[in-house]
Every structure is written in structure tokens, then in C-alpha cells.
Amino acid sequence: MIPSVDQSERYGQRVFSPEDDTEGERLAALAATFDPASRGHLTAFGAGPGWHCLDVGSGAGTMARWLADRVGPTGSVTAVDRDARHLRAHHDPRLTVHETDLTAFDAGAGRFDLVHSRMVLMHVREHEAMLRRMVGWLKPGGLMVMSDSAELGGASSTHPAYRATLTGLSRLLDVTIGTDTNHGRRYPGLLAECGLTGVTLAVDLPVVTADSPMARFWELTIRQTAPRLIELGLVEPGAVDEALRYLRDPGTHELSLVLCTASGRRPA
Numbered sequence: 001m002i003p004s005v006d007q008s009e010r011y012g013q014r015v016f017s018p019e020d021d022t023e024g025e026r027l028a029a030l031a032a033t034f035d036p037a038s039r040g041h042l043t044a045f046g047a048g049p050g051w052h053c054l055d056v057g058s059g060a061g062t063m064a065r066w067l068a069d070r071v072g073p074t075g076s077v078t079a080v081d082r083d084a085r086h087l088r089a090h091h092d093p094r095l096t097v098h099e100t101d102l103t104a105f106d107a108g109a110g111r112f113d114l115v116h117s118r119m120v121l122m123h124v125r126e127h128e129a130m131l132r133r134m135v136g137w138l139k140p141g142g143l144m145v146m147s148d149s150a151e152l153g154g155a156s157s158t159h160p161a162y163r164a165t166l167t168g169l170s171r172l173l174d175v176t177i178g179t180d181t182n183h184g185r186r187y188p189g190l191l192a193e194c195g196l197t198g199v200t201l202a203v204d205l206p207v208v209t210a211d212s213p214m215a216r217f218w219e220l221t222i223r224q225t226a227p228r229l230i231e232l233g234l235v236e237p238g239a240v241d242e243a244l245r246y247l248r249d250p251g252t253h254e255l256s257l258v259l260c261t262a263s264g265r266r267p268a
């Protein structure tokens with residue numbers, strides 16, 4: 001039985017608070033894990049010179065800065081995040097940065113060739129309404145590329161402490177900020193329901209080894225959330241410590257999250 005929690009809590013208020021000293025490094029580890037895949041997908045879609053792009057929930061800002069390189073002086077990149085300190089920390093005059101909650105943001109109708117977002121809407125309770133609004137920010141013919149996770153490995157790991165800790169973490173995010181860690185699987189259907197055409201889906205599965213950025217991401221994520229995991233009785237303290245040791249073990253080869261990347265075009 002989980003104690004009752006505040007159903008209005010949002011990402012960054014308590015869970016993944018910007019006040020936590022390690023949040024910047026945690027976001028950088030996530031970006032290092034998934035940027036190669038995201039860059040590959042966007043390159044294949046033809047993102048390039050002259051494109052006007054919106055990156056929603058930019059986090060460390062690595063994808064927004066990479067897009068700014070690609071679109072060049074005739075294009076533009078707008079980045080939005082409720083906590084833009086990591087975007088500002090790597091000041092880039094080519095980016096227009098908005099620090100605001102996504103649900104209160106209006107990018108303007110029909111403005112962008114590309115709307116991109118990775119690992120963000122899975123944490124937003126109003127994700128379906130938000131997705132519809134984001135589709136409206138695309139130009140006719142514009143491309144939407146949305147990535148979120150699906151779980152693969154936490155619940156099926158043969159390592160009991162790792163399994164218990166990642167399973168407890170998913171439950172914690174669900175009951176506190178309303179995260180759906182399987183949200184990525186829903187995107188093809190959701191994009192089609194929003195009227196986008198030519199919908200595609202790609203999946204990327206990083207292996208978790210001791211020296212991988214994915215292991216560092218999990219270590220920092222578990223350390224940040226451990227007090228609440230334990231407070232809510234979702235994981236035993238001993239299991240958390242053992243999972244952290246396992247993540248640092250050179251013999252570890254694990255799975256955790258799949259990045260599901262779906263795309264679709266607004267009809268011209």
C-alpha cells in the first residue's frame with residue numbers, strides 16, 4: 001500500500017528538482033546516451049539548412065545546439081524548458097530560449113518545419129492535449145519527431161536488486177508526477193490520431209555497462225530519488241545500495257529503457 005501522494009506534483013518540483021546539484025550531470029548523461037540515435041534519425045529525415053525548429057523540453061540543450069549547427073544562419077532553433085539553466089549555461093546566441101512550463105507556452109500557429117521532443121511528454125499529465133497543440137505549431141508539411149521511452153529490462157532483469165529498484169522507480173514516477181515510462185510505445189497511434197501522415201517508428205536500446213553514460217544516468221537518478229523510494233516503501237534501502245554497486249560492476253551488461261522515436265507530417 002503506497003501512502004497517498006500529491007496528485008498535482010509536477011516534474012522538477014520535488015522529483016528531479018533543479019535545486020539538486022547533480023541534475024545538470026544527470027541530464028548530460030541522458031543526452032550522451034541518446035543523442036547519437038536522435039541525431040541519426042533527424043539527419044535521415046533531412047533536418048538541415050534553412051529549417052525552423054522547435055525543441056520542447058531541451059534539458060541539457062545538446063539537441064537544440066546540434067540543430068542550430070545544422071540549420072545554419074538561414075534557419076532558427078527555439079528551445080523551451082521549465083528550467084532553462086542548463087541551456088543558458090552553454091550560452092548559444094543562435095538559440096531562442098523560453099523558460100516556461102510547456103502547458104503555458106504558445107509557440108505560434110504554423111511556424112515550424114520541425115517540432116522535436118525527447119523524454120518530455122512521458123512526464124506531462126496533459127500529454128495528449130499538449131501533443132495536439134504541438135501539432136498546431138507545425139507548418140503545413142512540417143515534421144514532428146517525438147521520442148519517449150518504453151521499458152525493457154528493469155522488470156525482466158535477472159538481478160533482483162536492479163529489478164526491484166528500477167521497478168520501484170517507475171512506480172514512484174507514476175504515483176508522484178504521473179510519468180508513463182511506456183509512453184513511447186503509444187506515439188505511432190497518437191500521431192496518427194492527431195492527423196499526421198506517413199507515421200514511422202524507430203527504436204534504440206542502449207546497453208548499460210559500468211562505464212556507459214546510461215549507467216551514470218541511472219546512478220544519479222537512483223541517488224536523487226532514493227529518499228522518496230524508501231519513504232514510500234517502494235524499495236528496500238539495501239536493494240538501492242546493491243543496485244548502485246551493480247551499476248558500477250565491470251561485469252554488468254544490462255538493459256533498461258528503449259528510446260521509441262516516432263515521426264509524422266502535418267498534411268500540406
Ligand SMILES: C[S@@+](CC[C@H](N)C(=O)[O-])C[C@H]1O[C@@H](n2cnc3c(N)ncnc32)[C@H](O)[C@@H]1O
Pocket residue numbers: 011012027030031056057058059060080081082083100101102103117118119120123124
Ligand atoms: C528527462 S529530461 C529530457 C531532456 C532532453 N529532452 C533530453 O532528452 O536530453 C525532461 C526535460 O523536460 C523538462 N520538462 C518536464 N516537464 C516540463 C514541462 N511541463 N514544461 C517544460 N519543461 C518540462 C524538464 O525540465 C527536463 O529538462
